[in-house]
Amino acid sequence: MFKTNSFRGGTHPPEDKSRTEHLPIENVPIPEKILIPLQQHIGAPAEPVVEKGAGVKTGQVIAKSNGFISIPAHATCSGTVTAVDLFTHPLGNRMLAIEIENDGKDEWEQKQSRALSIRSLKKDEMLKRIQEAGIAGMGGAAFPTHVKLSPPEDKPVDIILLNGAECEPCLTADHRLMLEQPDLIIQGMRIMMKILGVKTGIIGIERNKPDAIDTITERVRKVKSIRVLPLKVKYPQGAEKQLIKAATGREVPCGGLPMDVGCLVHNVGTALAVAEAVSVKKPLIERIVTVTGNGIAKPKNCRVRIGTSFRHIIEFCGGYTANASKLISGGPMMGIAQVTDAVPVIKGTSGILVLDRKQAFLRKENPCIGCARCVDVCPMNLVPNRIAAFVEYQKIDKARRLGLIDCIECGSCSYICPAKRNLVHYIKLGKAVWNKTQKKAQ
Numbered sequence: 014m015f016k017t018n019s020f021r022g023g024t025h026p027p028e029d030k031s032r033t034e035h036l037p038i039e040n041v042p043i044p045e046k047i048l049i050p051l052q053q054h055i056g057a058p059a060e061p062v063v064e065k066g067a068g069v070k071t072g073q074v075i076a077k078s079n080g081f082i083s084i085p086a087h088a089t090c091s092g093t094v095t096a097v098d099l100f101t102h103p104l105g106n107r108m109l110a111i112e113i114e115n116d117g118k119d120e121w122e123q124k125q126s127r128a129l130s131i132r133s134l135k136k137d138e139m140l141k142r143i144q145e146a147g148i149a150g151m152g153g154a155a156f157p158t159h160v161k162l163s164p165p166e167d168k169p170v171d172i173i174l175l176n177g178a179e180c181e182p183c184l185t186a187d188h189r190l191m192l193e194q195p196d197l198i199i200q201g202m203r204i205m206m207k208i209l210g211v212k213t214g215i216i217g218i219e220r221n222k223p224d225a226i227d228t229i230t231e232r233v234r235k236v237k238s239i240r241v242l243p244l245k246v247k248y249p250q251g252a253e254k255q256l257i258k259a260a261t262g263r264e265v266p267c268g269g270l271p272m273d274v275g276c277l278v279h280n281v282g283t284a285l286a287v288a289e290a291v292s293v294k295k296p297l298i299e300r301i302v303t304v305t306g307n308g309i310a311k312p313k314n315c316r317v318r319i320g321t322s323f324r325h326i327i328e329f330c331g332g333y334t335a336n337a338s339k340l341i342s343g344g345p346m347m348g349i350a351q352v353t354d355a356v357p358v359i360k361g362t363s364g365i366l367v368l369d370r371k372q373a374f375l376r377k378e379n380p381c382i383g384c385a386r387c388v389d390v391c392p393m394n395l396v397p398n399r400i401a402a403f404v405e406y407q408k409i410d411k412a413r414r415l416g417l418i419d420c421i422e423c424g425s426c427s428y429i430c431p432a433k434r435n436l437v438h439y440i441k442l443g444k445a446v447w448n449k450t451q452k453k454a455q
């Protein structure tokens with residue numbers, strides 16, 4: 014029925030998942046202080062509705078959504094607001110956040126309602142619950158889920174893809190979630206299919222997770238509209254456009270969106286959050302994070318409250334090893350280096366990676382030797398060496414004409430480059446400069 018093509022380009026970095034792939038998820042105790050950034054999603058930041066000194070309960074809205082492309086933020090513990098101020102964000106800059114001192118009671122604002130059958134709910138009510146729960150894509154992109162589930166009428170969607178590829182090396186959070194909570198993931202997918210009136214659901218899982226493939230396949234055996242698609246192990250198999258190409262043979266045009274080819278892609282963690290929001294009105298206050306790398310004493314898969322500091326989670330995992338050197342939010346290919354472990358987990362944080370000295374200082378940049386390996390591996394058919402060179406020499410418009418904006422920042426080009434050129438760094442820089450000029454022009 015479907016083509017099972019792969020996609021052009023891509024790389025095969027070491028998977029490095031063995032430290033945590035067999036470890037069940039552990040609950041991290043709620044820390045003494047929680048820090049909730051108001052920008053955890055693409056779109057307008059949430060607007061605070063509490064002030065310093067206010068008492069809050071778990072699940073209470075502490076910042077309301079600010080327009081359609083925005084989501085609210087919730088208290089993830091009960092206690093007292095101790096600051097509404099600028100704090101260091103895991104994306105690098107300082108942003109407004111709400112700090113809560115935990116009272117140790119974890120008192121919820123409202124008791125979880127009884128689970129509802131999705132048959133009894135209308136589309137609008139389900140979308141409202143998803144928005145009110147503050148759900149943004151949990152694979153990292155963090156686009157508000159209710160917006161993604163409201164495509165314009167001229168872009169009909171006929172396939173929903175659930176992304177269980179988890180192609181980023183070292184990370185195993187999605188893998189464990191598929192093994193430990195498969196029914197909720199499938200329920201979330203069925204809700205999203207019902208909202209869009211879609212008759213076909215595909216759950217893509219890389220072949221290096223045979224236990225997850227078996228578990229989910231068994232659960233959907235009697236569901237005609239959903240099937241599991243084992244995927245080739247190749248990075249970045251879990252990127253939206255590459256997943257769509259591999260699963261359906263459809264190609265999202267340059268500058269286009271999955272809905273342009275009738276598809277929507279959601280992460281398995283997002284599906285689980287949707288199920289909890291719609292069936293029991295649970296807001297998104299926690300997520301699974303893989304804590305791993307040679308710099309971590311006891312790597313684990315952790316369930317943490319949003320707003321918990323990296324430091325607290327690392328302490329739960331036995332602390333740093335003696336040669337710990339570099340802290341990264343996310344995985345080694347797409348992650349973002351951190352200057353402090355005081356930053357909080359946000360809705361899109363899938364991993365905390367700590368490299369040792371040997372791993373952290375492998376990259377000494379040399380001049381490009383024109384080998385074109387970066388061009389061979391680019392899954393977006395770009396010429397990374399030339400785009401990066403234009404950015405380096407501040408010719409941003411020329412870089413844009415070569416596809417700067419189409420780059421999905423997968424890092425395959427930097428990974429493969431024998432000269433250790435930090436190509437994706439230049440590309441990210443070029444995008445930031447381009448976006449700034451666009452904003453100014455507007």
Ligand code: SF4
Pocket residue numbers: 390391392393394395396397419420421422423424425426427436437440
């Ligand atoms: S140019 Fe962008 S999309 Fe292409 S390999 Fe590099 S990071 Fe990935």
Ligand code: SF4
Pocket residue numbers: 380381382383384385386387388397398429430431432433434436
């Ligand atoms: S892979 Fe590195 S050395 Fe080779 S062309 Fe690309 S940037 Fe240059």
